[in-house]
Amino acid sequence: xxxxxxxxxxxxxxxxxxxxxxxxxxxxxxxxxxxxxxxxxxxxxxxxxxxxxxxxxxxxxxxxxxxxxxxxxxxxxxxxxxxxxxxxxxxxxxxxxxxxxxxxxxxxxxxxxxxxxxxxxxxxxxxxxxxxxxxxxxxxxx
Amino acid sequence: xxxxxxxxxxxxxxxxxxxxxxxxxxxxxxxxxxxxxxxxxxxxxxxxxxxxxxxxxxxxxxxxxxxxxxxxxxxxxxxxxxxxxxxxxxxxxxxxxxxxxxxxxxxxxxxxxxxxxxxxxxxxxxxxxxxxxxxxxxxxxx
DNA sequence: TATAATGTAATATTAAATATTACAGTTTGG
DNA sequence: CCAAACTGTAATATTTAATATTACATTATA
Numbered sequence: 001x002x003x004x005x006x007x008x009x010x011x012x013x014x015x016x017x018x019x020x021x022x023x024x025x026x027x028x029x030x031x032x033x034x035x036x037x038x039x040x041x042x043x044x045x046x047x048x049x050x051x052x053x054x055x056x057x058x059x060x061x062x063x064x065x066x067x068x069x070x071x072x073x074x075x076x077x078x079x080x081x082x083x084x085x086x087x088x089x090x091x092x093x094x095x096x097x098x099x100x101x102x103x104x105x106x107x108x109x110x111x112x113x114x115x116x117x118x119x120x121x122x123x124x125x126x127x128x129x130x131x132x133x134x135x136x137x138x139x140x141x142x
Numbered sequence: 143x144x145x146x147x148x149x150x151x152x153x154x155x156x157x158x159x160x161x162x163x164x165x166x167x168x169x170x171x172x173x174x175x176x177x178x179x180x181x182x183x184x185x186x187x188x189x190x191x192x193x194x195x196x197x198x199x200x201x202x203x204x205x206x207x208x209x210x211x212x213x214x215x216x217x218x219x220x221x222x223x224x225x226x227x228x229x230x231x232x233x234x235x236x237x238x239x240x241x242x243x244x245x246x247x248x249x250x251x252x253x254x255x256x257x258x259x260x261x262x263x264x265x266x267x268x269x270x271x272x273x274x275x276x277x278x279x280x281x282x283x284x
Numbered sequence: 285t286a287t288a289a290t291g292t293a294a295t296a297t298t299a300a301a302t303a304t305t306a307c308a309g310t311t312t313g314g
Numbered sequence: 315c316c317a318a319a320c321t322g323t324a325a326t327a328t329t330t331a332a333t334a335t336t337a338c339a340t341t342a343t344a
Binding site: 030032034073096102106116129 | 233242248
């Protein structure tokens with residue numbers, strides 16, 4: 001799995017603490033420790049789904065559009081990483097009953113696993129994540 | 143996540159269909175489409191946990207030691223891939239409240255997610271996987 | 285109209301997964 | 315007892331996936 005999912009969570013949490021103004025991809029990337037182009041890529045997905053809006057030009061950036069408790073981690077997972085749990089099996093031997101069928105069997109099992117994971121992730125909205133971040137010791141300096 | 147987990151499932155399923163004799167890493171690797179050295183590495187983990195035993199030398203190989211319904215996918219996951227769900231966050235900015243705390247918050251959430259996933263994986267034993275493989279259309283040729 | 289931003293494609297770099305090679309140790313059968 | 319067929323494991327090479335970088339078009343603002 002790539003880390004688009006956690007980057008999306010990080011970005012939305014960042015935006016959640018700046019609800020009154022736009023944040024640039026540069027600012028978010030500095031917080032997350034990744035390249036700003038990546039932030040823009042991930043956020044363009046979230047924008048498509050209406051979680052945030054963006055504005056180009058001077059004073060532009062990204063800003064939350066929904067209520068913090070309207071966006072949960074399962075929503076974000078599906079947008080950024082659906083199917084990522086699926087193992088990338090090498091082509092196995094079609095002449096062996098195991099090789100010929102294991103891929104499909106695993107696909108079915110992992111599909112169920114992802115759904116199950118979803119039930120867990122639905123329990124966390126961005127609001128909860130923000131609360132957890134605030135509860136942690138380190139209050140940062142900026 | 144690497145595919146040691148699915149390789150382990152594949153290997154054990156292979157062994158489950160050859161309960162009366164030893165299977166070599168070469169035979170398993172042909173079924174799974176990976177290098178035999180990798181099979182030996184993964185199986186050495188399963189051996190440590192008593193799921194299988196091995197024998198060196200002519201006529202040697204690997205063989206199941208437990209009942210098929212004694213080994214479930216959560217057992218196998220923990221042995222081969224525990225912690226693999228955890229995202230590998232880059233070092234984020236300690237001067238930002240989000241950057242400074244997100245890593246710990248995500249760690250906690252993903253720990254719970256993995257536990258939750260475990261509850262799902264416990265429902266599948268190797269016996270069930272074997273049944274599913276047999277139910278699939280393609281019966282192989284070997 | 286210069287500047288500061290997003291949007292996105294193309295390419296380069298880095299890191300992770302996997303394969304390969306090499307070889308020591310074990311068991312078996314001739 | 316020795317050659318052949320295995321496992322066990324470390325070291326290295328290769329491939330693939332993730333990420334970063336560059337480049338530049340587009341949009342907005344002052």
